[in-house]
Amino acid sequence: IEVGDNTSILALLEEVHHADIAEILDEISTEEATYLIKLLDSEKTSEALMELDEDYREEILDNLSPQEIADELNELDTDDAVDFLSELDEDIQRQVIDAIEDEEHARDIIEMLRYDEDSAGGLMAKELVRVRETWTVAGCVRKMRAQAQNVTRVHSVYVVDKNDHLIGRLSLKDLLTAEAKSNISDIYIPNVDSVNVHDTAEDVARIMQKYDLEAVPVVNDAGVLLGRITVDDILDFIRDEADEDYRMAAGISQVVEADDNLLKLTRARLPWLLIGMFGGLGAASIITGFNSIFETFPKLLVFVPLIQATAGNVGVQSSAIVVQGLANDSLKGNIAGRLLKECALAIINGLAIATVVLVISHFFFETTYLESVSIGVAIIAVIILAALIGTFIPIVLDKRGIDPAVATGPFITTSNDVFGILTYFLIAKLILGF
Amino acid sequence: IEVGDNTSILALLEEVHHADIAEILDEISTEEATYLIKLLDSEKTSEALMELDEDYREEILDNLSPQEIADELNELDTDDAVDFLSELDEDIQRQVIDAIEDEEHARDIIEMLRYDEDSAGGLMAKELVRVRETWTVAGCVRKMRAQAQNVTRVHSVYVVDKNDHLIGRLSLKDLLTAEAKSNISDIYIPNVDSVNVHDTAEDVARIMQKYDLEAVPVVNDAGVLLGRITVDDILDFIRDEADEDYRMAAGISQVVEADDNLLKLTRARLPWLLIGMFGGLGAASIITGFNSIFETFPKLLVFVPLIQATAGNVGVQSSAIVVQGLANDSLKGNIAGRLLKECALAIINGLAIATVVLVISHFFFETTYLESVSIGVAIIAVIILAALIGTFIPIVLDKRGIDPAVATGPFITTSNDVFGILTYFLIAKLILGF
Numbered sequence: 103i104e105v106g107d108n109t110s111i112l113a114l115l116e117e118v119h120h121a122d123i124a125e126i127l128d129e130i131s132t133e134e135a136t137y138l139i140k141l142l143d144s145e146k147t148s149e150a151l152m153e154l155d156e157d158y159r160e161e162i163l164d165n166l167s168p169q170e171i172a173d174e175l176n177e178l179d180t181d182d183a184v185d186f187l188s189e190l191d192e193d194i195q196r197q198v199i200d201a202i203e204d205e206e207h208a209r210d211i212i213e214m215l216r217y218d219e220d221s222a223g224g225l226m227a228k229e230l231v232r233v234r235e236t237w238t239v240a241g242c243v244r245k246m247r248a249q250a251q252n253v254t255r256v257h258s259v260y261v262v263d264k265n266d267h268l269i270g271r272l273s274l275k276d277l278l279t280a281e282a283k284s285n286i287s288d289i290y291i292p293n294v295d296s297v298n299v300h301d302t303a304e305d306v307a308r309i310m311q312k313y314d315l316e317a318v319p320v321v322n323d324a325g326v327l328l329g330r331i332t333v334d335d336i337l338d339f340i341r342d343e344a345d346e347d348y349r350m351a352a353g354i355s356q357v358v359e360a361d362d363n364l365l366k367l368t369r370a371r372l373p374w375l376l377i378g379m380f381g382g383l384g385a386a387s388i389i390t391g392f393n394s395i396f397e398t399f400p401k402l403l404v405f406v407p408l409i410q411a412t413a414g415n416v417g418v419q420s421s422a423i424v425v426q427g428l429a430n431d432s433l434k435g436n437i438a439g440r441l442l443k444e445c446a447l448a449i450i451n452g453l454a455i456a457t458v459v460l461v462i463s464h465f466f467f468e469t470t471y472l473e474s475v476s477i478g479v480a481i482i483a484v485i486i487l488a489a490l491i492g493t494f495i496p497i498v499l500d501k502r503g504i505d506p507a508v509a510t511g512p513f514i515t516t517s518n519d520v521f522g523i524l525t526y527f528l529i530a531k532l533i534l535g536f
Numbered sequence: 537i538e539v540g541d542n543t544s545i546l547a548l549l550e551e552v553h554h555a556d557i558a559e560i561l562d563e564i565s566t567e568e569a570t571y572l573i574k575l576l577d578s579e580k581t582s583e584a585l586m587e588l589d590e591d592y593r594e595e596i597l598d599n600l601s602p603q604e605i606a607d608e609l610n611e612l613d614t615d616d617a618v619d620f621l622s623e624l625d626e627d628i629q630r631q632v633i634d635a636i637e638d639e640e641h642a643r644d645i646i647e648m649l650r651y652d653e654d655s656a657g658g659l660m661a662k663e664l665v666r667v668r669e670t671w672t673v674a675g676c677v678r679k680m681r682a683q684a685q686n687v688t689r690v691h692s693v694y695v696v697d698k699n700d701h702l703i704g705r706l707s708l709k710d711l712l713t714a715e716a717k718s719n720i721s722d723i724y725i726p727n728v729d730s731v732n733v734h735d736t737a738e739d740v741a742r743i744m745q746k747y748d749l750e751a752v753p754v755v756n757d758a759g760v761l762l763g764r765i766t767v768d769d770i771l772d773f774i775r776d777e778a779d780e781d782y783r784m785a786a787g788i789s790q791v792v793e794a795d796d797n798l799l800k801l802t803r804a805r806l807p808w809l810l811i812g813m814f815g816g817l818g819a820a821s822i823i824t825g826f827n828s829i830f831e832t833f834p835k836l837l838v839f840v841p842l843i844q845a846t847a848g849n850v851g852v853q854s855s856a857i858v859v860q861g862l863a864n865d866s867l868k869g870n871i872a873g874r875l876l877k878e879c880a881l882a883i884i885n886g887l888a889i890a891t892v893v894l895v896i897s898h899f900f901f902e903t904t905y906l907e908s909v910s911i912g913v914a915i916i917a918v919i920i921l922a923a924l925i926g927t928f929i930p931i932v933l934d935k936r937g938i939d940p941a942v943a944t945g946p947f948i949t950t951s952n953d954v955f956g957i958l959t960y961f962l963i964a965k966l967i968l969g970f
Contacts, residue, residue: 121746312555314768316750333767334748340771344778345860351785352856353849364877368884371853375919378849379889382842383896389838390901396834403830403837404823407844408816411953414848415787415812415946419805422786426779443798450802455813462817467824485809512849519845 111141120146124153127162136165139174148177152186157362160189168194172201180207181227181335184214222306223299225339226320226329231259233286235269240282242272258317260327261290268319268327270294296321299328304343307336346507347429351422353378353512374512381516385410385523392527401469402530405459405477406523412455412481413488413522414515420444420492421514425506428496437497441490448489452482472534480529484522491518545575554580558587561596570599573608582611586620591796594623602628606635614641615661615769618648656740657733659773660754660763665693667720669703674716676706692751694761695724702753702761704728730755733762738777741770780941781863785856787812787946808946815950819844819957826961835903836964839893839911840957846889846915847922847956848949854878854926855948859940862930871931875924882923886916906968914963918956925952 115123123142127135127150139147139162151159151174163171171190175183175198187195195215202208210228217223233242246259259272270292280289296319297306310318310333320329353374389395395402424440456478464474492514496506549557557576561569561584573581573596585593585608597605605624609617609632621629629649636642644662651657667676680693693706704726714723730753731740744752744767751766787808823829829836858874890912898908926948930940 119747121748311771313553314555316767333750333771337745337767337771337774341774341778344775344782348778348782348785348856348860351782352852354853354856364881364884367857367881371881372885372888374853375846375849375885375889376892378845379842379892382839382845383893385841385845386838386897386901389841396830396837400830403840404820405816406837406840407819407823407953407957408813410841410844411812411816411819411848411950412809414845414949415809416805418786418945419788419808422782422788423801426782447798447801447805450798451806451809454806455809458810459813459817463820467820511852515848516845519841523841 111138115142115146120149121153123147123150127151127154128158132158132161132165135162139166140170144173145177148174148182152178152182156189159186163190168197169201171198172203175202175211176204176207179227179229180210180214180329181225183207183211184224187211187215188219217299220303221299222297222301222303222320222331223328225303225306225335226299226331227335228329230319230327230330232262232266232327233259233272235261235263235285235287235290237286238282239277239280239284239286239289242277242286243282258319258330260294260319260330261286262327266327267325268294268296268321271319294319297331298323303336303339306331307339307343310336311340343429347425350505350507351418351425351511378512378516381519384520388520388524388527392531395527395530399473399530399534401467401473402476402527404467405463406526408459409480409484409522409526410519413484413518416448416451416485416488417492417514417518418511420489421496421506424493424496428500428506437494440497441493444489444493445486448486449482452485455485456481473530476530476533479533480526483529484525487521487525488518491521545572549576549580554583555587557581557584561585561588562592566592566595566599569596573600574604578607579611582608582616586612586616590623593620597624602631603635605632606637609636609645610638610641613661613663614644614648614763615659617641617645618658621645621649622653651733654737655733656731656735656737656754656765657762659737659740659769660733660765661769662763664753664761664764666696666700666761667693667706669695669697669719669721669724671720672716673711673714673718673720673723676711676720677716692753692764694728694753694764695720696761700761701759702728702730702755705753728753731765732757737770737773740765741774741777744770745774777863781859784939784941785852785859785945812946812950815953818954822954822958822961826965829961829964833907833964833968835901835907836910836961838901839897840960842893843914843918843956843960844953847918847952850882850885850919850922851926851948851952852945854923855930855940858927858930862934862940871928874931875927878923878927879920882920883916886919889919890915907964910964910967913967914960917963918959921955921959922952925955 115126118126123146127138130138139151151162154162166174171194175186178186187198190198199208199212202211214223214226214228231246233246237245259277260268261270261272263269270290271294272286272290276289276291295309295313295315297309299320299322306318309315310331315333317330317332319327320331322328354370389403389406459481460474460478463469463477464471469477495514499508500506549560552560557580561572564572573585585596588596600608605628609620612620621632624632633642633646636645648657648660648662665680667680671679693711694702695704695706697703704724705728706720706724710723710725729743729747729749731743733754733756740752743749744765749767751764753761754763754765756762788804823837823840893915894908894912897903897911898905903911929948929951933942934940
């Protein structure tokens with residue numbers, strides 16, 4: 103199909119949704135994709151490009167001229183256009199902005215490039231419907247008609263005073279049912295939640311979720327209405343955050359996908375493996391340090407993997423619960439209380455596991471009574487220690503303003519491995535006295 | 537405050553948002569919360585109750601009569617009311633439904649209790665604005681006014697034919713700007729995405745995200761419009777799914793929060809710890825099986841924790857990437873290709889780590905050349921094996937319709953521990969010949 107018959111391609115894709123076009127672009131080669139994008143109407147391709155994977159979009163954009171990129175940006179809301187632009191080199195950025203026809207659109211984009219990507223300013227779009235409190239309903243509908251042409255979807259209508267300060271919002275329902283000659287000031291809802299342009303994306307997500315908002319207006323420090331953030335931007339943000347926590351828990355340090363190239367995947371994965379390696383070497387030193395054990399109680403060495411696995415698992419569980427509690431804001435009470443509870447839980451779990459291990463080690467691995475007791479006591483101690491470390495570290499990180507999610511996964515596993523094995527041998531030494 | 541002065545409490549809380557009231561309820565005792573709920577207008581308390589933690593809500597509901605619960609339900613959308621009801625015992629459910637004044641509301645709730653909680657039917661609400669294609673714009677606005685009273689927020693207006701089949705949607709923008717005497721059939725948008733009432737919540741989430749929908753209509757097999765699902769319901773669902781994956785990766789088997797009681801936390805955590813324990817005992821058997829090693833090459837035992845940690849970390853990384861790829865639908869290509877890529881990646885990472893370990897073991901732990909080589913080769917082999925297991929298992933689980941997220945965390949760590957240690961000793965035996 104790709105070599106010629108333009109009109110039939112156009113006819114074929116005319117009714118197709120942009121998300122489906124994105125899927126098509128994803129499956130064909132870069133050259134074919136570039137060809138398609140030049141061929142199709144930019145209204146459709148710009149949205150399809152937005153749906154693509156960043157890396158692949160960059161490849162396609164490299165094949166387009168600044169003018170062609172500008173045509174695509176013309177069709178996008180300011181927030182998407184800025185995401186788009188920020189991936190390009192600075193001098194190409196400038197050329198593209200110069201080539202954008204609509205001067206206001208270009209000015210908005212330049213303004214928004216200034217905001218931090220993870221702030222309310224970085225998330226917001228300038229496109230919104232604003233009405234003055236002094237207008238009448240009939241005049242308002244007339245002016246809204248003009249404004250609405252630039253706004254793909256009308257989420258909310260915001261009411262501003264003569265200095266563009268946000269003073270309320272208007273429900274379309276009320277507008278629809280109000281008399282044509284009544285004033286906006288009589289029907290608008292003066293209570294409106296808004297966020298500051300410098301608020302973090304996390305705060306915005308929290309507010310929107312708490313109050314179930316579909317769109318929230320963004321104001322500057324003086325209360326001037328600058329833009330709006332819609333729930334689908336927040337949806338993307340929440341999903342990205344969850345993905346990031348998940349990646350961190352698994353010891354992957356960068357945004358990677360299974361389809362990225364080997365170098366990128368190695369960069370994301372090798373650092374954590376090296377941390378794990380140094381942990382392993384640390385454990386090796388500890389075992390070497392207790393080398394008298396080899397001669398007297400070689401059977402204790404057999405249970406090192408068990409101790410290590412238990413310490414790692416408990417640590418990951420404890421930290422995950424705390425990290426999730428912090429993320430959901432559902433963590434209450436003080437640190438001491440929380441640590442006490444983890445202790446109690448660790449003792450319950452520890453007793454259960456120690457009992458099973460004690461019996462199995464004695465009967466199947468033929469350890470002496472004293473050896474079995476050492477192993478059992480050590481397991482309980484290791485579980486308590488691992489639970490405390492797993493609980494304590496994320497809380498401390500969070501208090502210091504560091505994302506507690508880094509404390510999950512290999513980080514906690516590694517430190518618990520080392521401390522677990524050390525505890526095991528110390529307790530064995532104490533009880534068995536080698 | 538809690539002992540008497542009702543009017544000032546009412547005055548104080550009149551302007552407060554229901555989400556904030558939920559926070560207040562969360563911080564006072566159950567008795568005080570019950571008192572407040574009886575005191576306040578049910579329009580506000582019903583929404584506040586929805587925001588509360590399930591367990592706590594149940595406690596409060598136990599203190600209310602069926603009539604009082606029914607009053608709360610009267611104020612809720614059908615989807616929330618059903619969530620609410622499904623937590624109660626069946627005979628209380630029946631009493632509450634009997635006590636609901638609005639018969640249509642009660643009928644809708646009974647209908648919806650039939651749907652599976654995780655299907656489109658379970659997520660949808662019955663409240664929506666529907667218009668007939670044959671109406672005029674003026675008549676439509678009049679009738680919408682009446683319907684809109686039952687609908688808290690107008691997301692979309694759906695157009696149906698005379699048999700209630702969904703045939704399109706109406707944008708409020710068009711309605712606002714259309715002439716009063718034109719027909720709905722002239723201005724409605726005939727292209728509308730919809731989902732079937734039996735579609736899974738996951739499918740609905742995927743469709744809404746792909747097409748950036750804020751609300752999607754739900755139809756039955758015959759195409760009759762039954763309800764609608766809004767993006768905030770999907771937001772909750774996506775967040776729950778992400779939380780669940782995260783919990784599984786951390787080896788927590790149930791929905792728990794840090795503030796749950798010890799029994800619940802133990803039930804969620806002990807099973808995975810027991811799996812880890814049996815893995816550890818398996819490893820112990822393997823080491824015992826290779827017991828000739830104790831005499832000839834005791835230094836090899838020192839590196840068991842290193843092998844185990846590496847195997848576990850690699851396995852978790854590989855499986856997390858696959859699980860996330862499956863969840864995002866971004867995984868392409870066949871299994872063989874993916875396994876080959878993981879192999880290549882494992883060789884790169886393995887070479888890097890093996891080199892470091894080889895040097896350190898030889899110079900710091902004074903292993904012989906042959907011992908060092910054994911350890912290095914074993915590390916590469918273990919990393920390859922762990923990567924393949926980590927990649928293969930989630931893909932197979934997914935093909936069989938099992939949630940691949942169960943394959944992350946302790947499950948993959950445990951199996952990799954055992955296989956890793958076995959591989960290590962087998963390779964050492966091959967090279968060193970003990």
